[in-house]
Amino acid sequence: MKIAMIGTGYVGLVSGVCFSDFGHEVICVDKDPAKIEKLTNGQVPIFEPGLEALMVKNVAAGRLSFTLDLAAAVDGADAVFIAVGTPTRRGDGHADLTYVMAAAAEIGRALTGYAVVVTKSTVPIGTNRKVQAVVAEANPAAEFDVASNPEFLREGAAIDDFMRPDRVVVGVESERAKKVMADIYRPLFLRDFPVVYTGLESAEMIKYAANAFLATKITFINEIAALSERVGADIKAVSKGIGLDGRIGNKFLHAGPGYGGSCFPKDTKALARMGQEHAVPMQITETVIKVNDEIKRRMIDKITDLCDGSVNDKTVAVLGVTFKPNTDDMRDAPSLTIVPALVGMGAKVRVVDPEGLREGKALLPGVTWMDDAYAATEGASVMVILTEWNEFRALDLERIAGGMISPKMADLRNIYSEKEATEAGFDGYVGVGR
Missing domain, CATH: 3.40.50.720 (NAD(P)-binding Rossmann-like Domain)
Structure with a gap:
């Protein structure tokens, strides 16, 4: 053909x-x-x-x-x-x-x-x-x-x-x-x-319905994560417990800083708009959009709380800025909300990402780009994990903690546990849903 x-x-x-x-x-x-x-x-x-x-x-x-x-x-x-x-x-x-x-x-x-x-x-x-x-x-x-x-x-x-x-x-x-x-x-x-x-309309609808449903799963588990933090539950255990139910499945049940990328943000917005035009409001999808935006802002509070309420004049090392690993795509990435907020609050932000520099340099003004996690965290007050690239999953935490001024970790992808961080020498740790 x-x-x-x-x-x-x-x-x-x-x-x-x-x-x-x-x-x-x-x-x-x-x-x-x-x-x-x-x-x-x-x-x-x-x-x-x-x-x-x-x-x-x-x-x-x-x-x-x-x-x-x-x-x-x-x-x-x-x-x-x-x-x-x-x-x-x-x-x-x-x-x-x-x-x-x-x-x-x-x-x-x-x-x-x-x-x-x-x-x-x-x-x-x-x-x-x-x-x-x-x-x-x-x-x-x-x-x-x-x-x-x-x-x-x-x-x-x-x-x-x-x-x-x-x-x-x-x-x-x-x-x-x-x-x-x-x-x-x-x-x-x-x-x-x-x-x-x-038919034509069914094929078009399948795409939007699929993406809206997956965005809903992500947002749902992030809301459960916020409640888990308040009541003492561990979101990893909760996600595993509900994901083993065949009717639910374990995919897209990983708590984090919200969804981003080229599809979910624009497709949920488009579906919500179509619902309004046809007088069938997509109330679940509209709520998903609203909650996802709130989740990104909640991550900023996590970081500032970890730094005793202020990041002003503190060095913050951000690991990962693409919306997910194994891509250079920055579209609607949580980093585009979180990093500028940190810069705006007076933080000295260092960024490392295996593929994010090409797009990120223009999108994230006011930050310093570093070659690796160890260089980025040297002399920093807090390390923020925003994207779960494989190279961030097996860091020498003792080496990183030893090189930081006041070693604190905001693990927004739940790569490490508080126990691992504490044993490595971090004196402050916050995850998502823990």
């Missing part, structure tokens, strides 16, 4: 590379000349474990290429995927569909034969109908179908998620389009991974 992938952001690039590894001929399109040049030279502009090696392999095999020329990529394609950004629109919480509709119009003008126009971007319910209308308006003679094919990729584990998915969701309305999509995903179907075919 010949596939055109419009957009080489996180979703588009991962999807394009993986489709080429299935054996399809894939051309990835972007409007950014610098990005296309990098990709053509074998350089991946994002951090995702395993992606660069897989990309280079398939370029060498002749199955994957990159271009600025959308028309050339679309010409003769069996399927054209739209994988452009849908950020939250300022002011009203809507998903901004500017890039999606612009891509649809350009695709319409470029179509020369039958193709399935597939929306891979996360879009509000009803968007694929609009895409269909935009393509038809741009080219009334075009022969095409539309399909909705939402992604379910976890940053840091995207290759495995694509190659071994829990399910593939495909919204289609014609047998011809269904056949094209079935051929594209045949390598997964042959290995018994579920491919779920639905």
Whole structure:
């Protein structure tokens, strides 16, 4: 199959590379000349474990290429995927569909034969109908179908998620389009991974419902963590105890400083907005958004309380600023709330993150970037663990405590226990839900 992938952001690039590894001929399109040049030279502009090696392999095999020329990529394609950004629109919480509709119009003008126009971007319910209308308006003679094919990729584990998915969701309305999509995903179907075919609106809704539910699980366990602190319960034991219930499951039950990233914040806001527009308020989702914001601010209080009520003129070492490990993504990361607050209260903030510098330098002004945890904590008053990178899980705590002025630890990911911290020489420790 010949596939055109419009957009080489996180979703588009991962999807394009993986489709080429299935054996399809894939051309990835972007409007950014610098990005296309990098990709053509074998350089991946994002951090995702395993992606660069897989990309280079398939370029060498002749199955994957990159271009600025959308028309050339679309010409003769069996399927054209739209994988452009849908950020939250300022002011009203809507998903901004500017890039999606612009891509649809350009695709319409470029179509020369039958193709399935597939929306891979996360879009509000009803968007694929609009895409269909935009393509038809741009080219009334075009022969095409539309399909909705939402992604379910976890940053840091995207290759495995694509190659071994829990399910593939495909919204289609014609047998011809269904056949094209079935051929594209045949390598997964042959290995018994579920491919779920639905209508367009159902496929769109599945994506939002899934992300809102996962965000709800995270927020729920964070609320239980706050109560656990007051009543003397240990959130790790609580999470394990409820997670072993098959009806609940243990995933997304890890207490911390709140959710962030490219999906949960914007998708929960978009779902809440859709509910308001259709007079069916998404009250649970709206509460999740509110509570998640409160949780981030609560973390600031934890740190200041640990420092006897003030961080003014104190050196604070922050370990990890990306929203999760194994990614360089800073979008809506808890650090973007917590770190500026510490700086604003007069703290001298040092930051270390294996992949966060590229984006974080512009987003976190007023901080000092360090090479490793030991350098960052030398002479500091408090160490704050914000992102649970593997390299922070096995630190020499005695070495760190010995190099700090008044060794205190705010472990906002519950990597260590109070017992471990105390035995290593820390004279103050606070976790989440303990």
